[in-house]
Amino acid sequence: MADYLDFVGDPGRDDVEGWLYPTDAHLMSVVNDLQVDRGFRGDVLEIGAYKGKSAILLGFFPEAGESLTVCDIFDSGAPVSDGNARENTAFYPGLLQTDFEKNYLRFHDRLPRVHVGPSEELGEIVAPGSCRLVHIDGGHTYEVARADMETARRALGPAGIVVVDDWSSAHIPGVAMALWERYLTGELIPLAFTKGKFYATWDPAGLTAGEVADAVATRPGIEASGTVRLGRYAAAGVTMTPGDWQRYNAGLRAVYSKLYADGGASAPQRVGF
Numbered sequence: 001m002a003d004y005l006d007f008v009g010d011p012g013r014d015d016v017e018g019w020l021y022p023t024d025a026h027l028m029s030v031v032n033d034l035q036v037d038r039g040f041r042g043d044v045l046e047i048g049a050y051k052g053k054s055a056i057l058l059g060f061f062p063e064a065g066e067s068l069t070v071c072d073i074f075d076s077g078a079p080v081s082d083g084n085a086r087e088n089t090a091f092y093p094g095l096l097q098t099d100f101e102k103n104y105l106r107f108h109d110r111l112p113r114v115h116v117g118p119s120e121e122l123g124e125i126v127a128p129g130s131c132r133l134v135h136i137d138g139g140h141t142y143e144v145a146r147a148d149m150e151t152a153r154r155a156l157g158p159a160g161i162v163v164v165d166d167w168s169s170a171h172i173p174g175v176a177m178a179l180w181e182r183y184l185t186g187e188l189i190p191l192a193f194t195k196g197k198f199y200a201t202w203d204p205a206g207l208t209a210g211e212v213a214d215a216v217a218t219r220p221g222i223e224a225s226g227t228v229r230l231g232r233y234a235a236a237g238v239t240m241t242p243g244d245w246q247r248y249n250a251g252l253r254a255v256y257s258k259l260y261a262d263g264g265a266s267a268p269q270r271v272g273f
Contacts, residue, residue, distance in 0.1 A: 018053025
């Protein structure tokens with residue numbers, strides 16, 4: 001896992017397309033380490049895999065007797081809502097399951113359990129309370145994001161953590177709407193957030209925001225940049241340290257300059273923060 005974290009942090013080496021950045025790669029591994037150290041057991045679930053960038057990281061998390069399940073429609077032609085169909089056409093054209101598998105097997109000896117189909121079917125294959133970590137990065141309409149939040153709550157067991165991608169993306173506000181709707185019930189407890197992902201739990205006896213912030217402070221490359229009060233809870237904003245961000249950004253600039261040097265090659269699907 002340490003090698004993969006270094007890989008994600010080096011734009012010159014990282015050739016797996018996707019939207020997992022060093023901040024969240026490290027923070028997700030911090031959450032995993034805390035769960036393992038505290039003895040919290042359970043499987044790992046990812047809703048929305050694209051080409052495997054985050055699934056590869058999650059594949060290092062399961063301990064003996066645990067597993068990773070990945071859900072995506074890939075190129076199956078599975079029916080989706082009109083909103084999801086438009087999103088898939090705009091952002092994920094040409095997505096192939098074989099691309100995901102090739103990327104994943106570069107870093108792991110075998111594939112995870114893969115469910116090819118809409119995330120609404122996960123209730124039939126993921127047992128209630130069986131997971132300790134659920135990463136949501138599926139459909140971004142309000143209806144799908146809301147259903148995925150419900151799937152996560154059902155799937156998570158004691159001390160389970162949900163990680164919600166794109167919670168702050170202005171062009172897909174349905175994710176934020178679904179997240180804050182859950183928060184306003186008073187049951188979802190925020191732990192930490194980055195520009196890309198929001199980390200929370202439904203278990204008041206599980207990990208705390210303070211534990212996560214303290215663990216972040218021991219991890220090179222990231223830092224808790226400040227605590228934000230969210231109603232009766234507080235959560236830490238996590239960013240890259242200034243020096244690591246400068247090195248990462250310089251690497252991105254070097255990659256982009258090579259891509260554009262010959263007169264207009266398209267940029268890879270990643271940005272840095």
